[in-house]
Amino acid sequence: MTGPAIELRDVSLSFSVSGGLFGRRRTLRAVKDLSLAIAPGETLGLVGESGCGKSTAVKMMLGLLSPDQGSVLVEGEPIHTIGRRALVRTVQPVFQDPYASLNPVRTVGALVEQPLALHGVGGDRTAAVNQMLDQVGLPPRLADAYPGELSGGQRQRVAIARALVLKPRVLICDEPTSALDVSVQAQVLNLLMDLRRDMALTMVFVSHDLAVVEHLADRVAVMYLGEAVEVADIETLFRTPRHPYSKALLASTLAPEPGRGLPDPQLGATAADAFADTPGCAFAPRCPIAEDRCFTEAPALRPVGNAQVRCHLAAA
């Protein structure tokens, strides 16, 4: 197969949100004209702050939400033409909170075996479960344990084992280590990198942590209020961020090194407003370099150097 493993083509999705008791309903544009293609074997990082649409984008890739406009393709097929059962054998998620995603009354072994049973996979399922547990670094004795007896890191390993036991080709990780302590985060990131190599996985890695994305993604899409504002390979984005928002995000990331002091992201105090329906650039109200036309004319994603940037003023 040569085409993308997963592709979003000009997808948009809005939600109608209640404005409170007497407020009128308002439209929240969660994702707007988003196009992303993830090549087989590639890891795409999706970064941005809360409300930027990154989680909505991955839910569309998982078939959990359908776009209002545009299409989602999995290995070249429109996602809605792929049966649910076939889809989950191709694309699997790992979510942020292993506390919420595991049924507390089932043992680890049963949780990992469940997908095999549901898909009528024959053969020695116990052996398959044990092999999977071994692959995610859990000792076989934990097959009889309940999620409540495990640490956060162990639970996330169980969630990963469950996602991979059907041998999917695409793994979608939505903030997989955000609920974990840093020492455990490193263990889980190492595991994901090992599994990616051993199982030749295509990966979408959503995170608010730029350092983590830099460490394991090949390419990155920076999102702001539902739009991709910059798409570039990792080296390019981290060396020469071109969108003012990418620059602000990178500048705001605090490294564990003293003496650097506090960064000044040079952003106005205005908060991002997902309800604003302005004709111009969504970032203009916070942008340090915005000009008049940025408020009246929406920029398109365009090639600048070897990146795609949605900014009138970005230059190679």
Add this chain to the structure above:
Amino acid sequence: MLDIENLAVSLPTEGGLLEAVRGVDLKLAAGETLAVVGESGCGKSMTALAVMGLLPRSARMSAHRLAIAGRDYAGAKVRERAKLRGREMALIFQDATTALNPTLTVGKQLTEGAIRAEKLSRRAAVERAVALLERVGIPRPADRLGQYPHEFSGGQRQRIMIAMALMGQPRILIADEPTTALDVTIQAQILALLGELQKDLGLALLLITHDLGVVAAIADRVAVMYAGRVVEEGSADAVFRRPGHPYTRGLIDAIPVPGVTQRGTALAAIPGRVPGLIGGITGCAFRARCPRARPDCAHHPVPQHIPEGGRVVECVAPLTAMPTDRVQADGAAP
């Protein structure tokens, strides 16, 4: 401003007594920022709650010394310390959404405490609230006193909570993960605000966090906690550049740093997990995960190395070469 010696906190649980804080010493001067850093369950939040007198009712607390603004409250009733809240010391939390009452206007919430505690007139309290909201960066504060918390953004709510903490003109500010729930671009702004306020008002700032990046950016001194004890303490510069405890080293190395960590390579994870704190721990609590562990790590108490002014490393074999003539073996848990 704050001088704590041998603070211990334990909580009864179904499995037995959980020793959340096992003999912690902390000192914090006016105008200084001390960061207490560690992972979940290390006792950092319990330490803050103990100082504030906000421990759960079932918790048991003891201390040799618990001096706040010059007076020792070690033997005093919690009620005595409760009187200091809002006045001598104030707390800001991670989540302003839950710390603010959604059914009261911001103006009401800001002024109510000062009116009651200081017998301030309504007008004087409103004046102070407006000045503080202005100070924390809320535009047109007088117009916004009548608004409810949900009418503000997350970053603004955090600013309002900071203003609320400052209403009683405290000298000690305890911030428990004050920016963890915020986006990174907003986090930088809130940390800058905390730093400015601290400088202008001469506040003693006790910052509780799990984020070493936040610590490196604003702390003067750092206390690294593990399993209920401070295992390393010193100036932020010394602790980050020359960590003495293998756990500190491990924490720093586990974080990928763009441009420094080789991309795609295995990160230096700390193996294993934090030990359970029920039933007590003897010897070094980190030894099961420590790459340098040796038999005498099980000895109790763990010796403290005090290599230079204000630096303490509680370890049998600290990483950097430290003079051994000043080793003290008084790091006893109570």
